[in-house]
Amino acid sequence: GSLDDLHIGGIFPIAGKGGWQGGQACMPAAKLALDDVNKEKNLLPGYRLILHSNDSECEPGLGASVMYNLLYNKPQKLMLLAGCSTVCTTVAEAAKMWNLIVLCYGASSPALSDRSRFPTLFRTHPSATVHNPTRIKLMKKFGWSRVAILQQAEEVFISTVEDLENRCMEAGIEIVTRQSFLSDPTDAVRNLRRQDARIIVGLFYVVAARRVLCEMYKQQLYGRAYVWFFIGWYEDNWYEVNLENEDISCTVEQMRMAAEGHLTTEALMWNQNNQTTISGMTADGFRLRLNQALKEEGFDISNDRYPEGYQEAPLAYDAVWSVALAFNRSMERLRHRNKTLKEFTYNDKDIADEIYAAMNSTQFLGVSGVVAFSSQGDRIALTQIEQMINGRYEKLGYYDTQLDNLTWLNSERWIGGKVPQDRTIVRRVL
Ligand SMILES: CC1(C)CO[C@@H](CC(=O)O)CN1
Numbered sequence: 545g546s547l548d549d550l551h552i553g554g555i556f557p558i559a560g561k562g563g564w565q566g567g568q569a570c571m572p573a574a575k576l577a578l579d580d581v582n583k584e585k586n587l588l589p590g591y592r593l594i595l596h597s598n599d600s601e602c603e604p605g606l607g608a609s610v611m612y613n614l615l616y617n618k619p620q621k622l623m624l625l626a627g628c629s630t631v632c633t634t635v636a637e638a639a640k641m642w643n644l645i646v647l648c649y650g651a652s653s654p655a656l657s658d659r660s661r662f663p664t665l666f667r668t669h670p671s672a673t674v675h676n677p678t679r680i681k682l683m684k685k686f687g688w689s690r691v692a693i694l695q696q697a698e699e700v701f702i703s704t705v706e707d708l709e710n711r712c713m714e715a716g717i718e719i720v721t722r723q724s725f726l727s728d729p730t731d732a733v734r735n736l737r738r739q740d741a742r743i744i745v746g747l748f749y750v751v752a753a754r755r756v757l758c759e760m761y762k763q764q765l766y767g768r769a770y771v772w773f774f775i776g777w778y779e780d781n782w783y784e785v786n787l788e789n790e791d792i793s794c795t796v797e798q799m800r801m802a803a804e805g806h807l808t809t810e811a812l813m814w815n816q817n818n819q820t821t822i823s824g825m826t827a828d829g830f831r832l833r834l835n836q837a838l839k840e841e842g843f844d845i846s847n848d849r850y851p852e853g854y855q856e857a858p859l860a861y862d863a864v865w866s867v868a869l870a871f872n873r874s875m876e877r878l879r880h881r882n883k884t885l886k887e888f889t890y891n892d893k894d895i896a897d898e899i900y901a902a903m904n905s906t907q908f909l910g911v912s913g914v915v916a917f918s919s920q921g922d923r924i925a926l927t928q929i930e931q932m933i934n935g936r937y938e939k940l941g942y943y944d945t946q947l948d949n950l951t952w953l954n955s956e957r958w959i960g961g962k963v964p965q966d967r968t969i970v971r972r973v974l
Pocket residue numbers: 563564627628629630650651652653777856
C-alpha cells in the first residue's frame with residue numbers, strides 16, 4: 545500500500561554567511577540522511593519521513609518566522625531541527641508551547657544546557673563546555689595549578705568560562721586572573737603579563753584570535769615560558785590569512801612565531817575509526833558521499849579544509865537518524881496503547897512525552913561517533929587535543945570525559961625542551 549508520511553520541520557543556515565564556516569553543508573547532509581532512513585525498510589515500516597526545510601540565515605528573527613510558517617501551515621510537524629545557537633535558543637524556547645521536541649545540530653552555546661528553559665531540547669552538537677574537562681585534564685597532566693583566562697566578551701565564552709572556573713575550583717587549580725576584551729585585546733594581554741601568567745586559556749572567535757596572537761608577539765607573551773590553550777575549530781591556516789584587511793600589524797612570520805607550541809581542544813565531529821556506522825557507511829564513506837552531494841549542489845569543495853570546512857555535516861546527518869530511531873521507538877510503545885504518531889497534535893503532551901523518552905534513550909554509532917545525550921539534552925562527545933608544531937597542527941591525543949580516559953600519543957614538543965612551568969620559580973640561594 546502507499547506509505548504514510550511523518551513530517552518534521554528543518555531550519556538551516558543557508559543564505560547570508562551561513563552563520564559559521566560550514567553551516568551551509570548541513571542541509572545537504574540532512575537530505576542524504578533522509579534518503580538513507582527512508583531506504584531502511586524496517587526503520588519506519590509503512591511510513592516515509594518528510595523534511596520541510598527553511599533558511600534561517602543563522603538569524604534568530606528569521607528562524608522564528610520560518611518556525612511559525614512550519615507550525616501554522618499544514619501538514620502537522622512532529623519535530624523541529626535547527627542549527628545556530630541563536631536560532632536554536634529562539635526555536636527551543638517557543639517549541640515547548642506546541643509540545644515539539646527540538647533537535648539542534650549546530651548549537652554550541654552552554655546556555656542551552658537548561659531543562660527549565662528548554663524542556664524539549666536535544667542537540668547532536670556538543671556544548672562549548674565540552675572542552676573544559678579536557679583543559680583540566682591537561683593542566684593536571686603537566687602539573688599546572690596556576691592558570692589565567694583571556695576571553696572575548698561574547699555570551700558563548702562568558703558561560704564557558706563560568707563552567708571552567710567551577711571546574712578549576714574543584715580541581716584545586718588557581719585562576720590568577722581572568723581578562724576579557726570586546727575587540728581590542730591590548731590591555732587584557734598587558735594585564736596577563738603583569739600577573740606573570742604562564743598558562744593561559746584563550747576563548748575567542750577566530751578574528752579576535754588573530755588580534756590576540758599579534759599582541760602576544762608584540763608583548764613577548766609567547767615562546768618557551770608560556771602555554772596557550774586555543775580553540776581547535778578555527779580553519780587550519782587561520783593565523784596567516786586576512787592579516788591586511790583586519791589591520792593586523794604583524795607579519796605572517798611573527799604570527800607563526802607567536803603561535804608555535806600552542807595547544808588546542810575541540811569536540812570530535814567525525815567518527816575517528818573505520819567502524820561501519822548505523823547507516824552502513826564509515827565516516828570516510830560519508831565524507832565521499834557528502835563531497836559528491838556538495839559538488840552536485842555547486843559547492844566549492846576544492847579548498848583543502850574540506851571536510852573540516854564542513855565539520856558539522858555529520859551532526860546534521862546523525863540528527864536525522866536520531867529522529868527516525870526515536871520515531872521507531874516511540875511508535876513501538878504507542879502501538880501497545882493503540883496509538884500512532886499520526887495522531888499527534890500540538891496539544892498532545894502524551895505523544896510528545898513518548899517521543900521525548902525515546903530521544904532521551906538514544907544510543908547509536910553515527911558518522912559523528914556515538915550519539916547519546918545527557919539529561920540536559922547535550923551531546924556526549926569526545927574531544928581532540930592538538931599542538932602547533934613547526935607551523936602544523938599535530939594530534940596529541942583524545943579525551944573521553946565520561947570514562948576519564950586520556951589517549952595520549954606522546955608527540956608533544958616544548959620550545960625549551962621541557963614542560964613550561966606555571967609560575968616563576970624563585971630559587972632560594974642558601
Ligand atoms: C564548532 C562551531 C563552529 C561552534 O559554533 C557552532 C555554531 C553556533 O553555536 O551557533 C557551530 N560549530
